[in-house]
Amino acid sequence: MRIYVNEIKINDNQIQCYTDQPTDGLKPAEHMIVDSDNLAFVYMLDSGEQYDYLLFVEETWSMIHENFDKEVIVNDHLILTSFKEEMEFLLDNIADNHNYGKAFVASVEEAFELNKAE
Numbered sequence: 001m002r003i004y005v006n007e008i009k010i011n012d013n014q015i016q017c018y019t020d021q022p023t024d025g026l027k028p029a030e031h032m033i034v035d036s037d038n039l040a041f042v043y044m045l046d047s048g049e050q051y052d053y054l055l056f057v058e059e060t061w062s063m064i065h066e067n068f069d070k071e072v073i074v075n076d077h078l079i080l081t082s083f084k085e086e087m088e089f090l091l092d093n094i095a096d097n098h099n100y101g102k103a104f105v106a107s108v109e110e111a112f113e114l115n116k117a118e
Helices: 058-066 083-094 102-111
Strands: 001-009 014-019 026-033 041-048 052-056 071-074
Touching: 001 058, 014 058, 026 052, 026 083, 041 083, 052 058, 058 102, 083 102
Parallel strands: 001 052, 014 071
Antiparallel strands: 001 014, 026 041, 041 052
């Protein structure tokens, strides 16, 4: 099942995400992939029988980038463990890597300010 993050709220130490479908009974799989065709980062959720996909589409990226060190919580109950580490791994691999597709790479590099002079 594909579950979309459709609202994000920021507080002092959390990125609070709300979705288009319930996430009750799902557990964090602590793994992320990308959907480069649809410009999304995908956090894997485990239902016990299958993996469900929690999608962070391009419109959510700037809020994630600006609040990168905060804990990510979905629907007030599901903590996305290893989110930051998984995102860092993906971002390191995406920078200048057109195997993900030029449009996806360009969008990620812009949203997360990759390849900027330090």
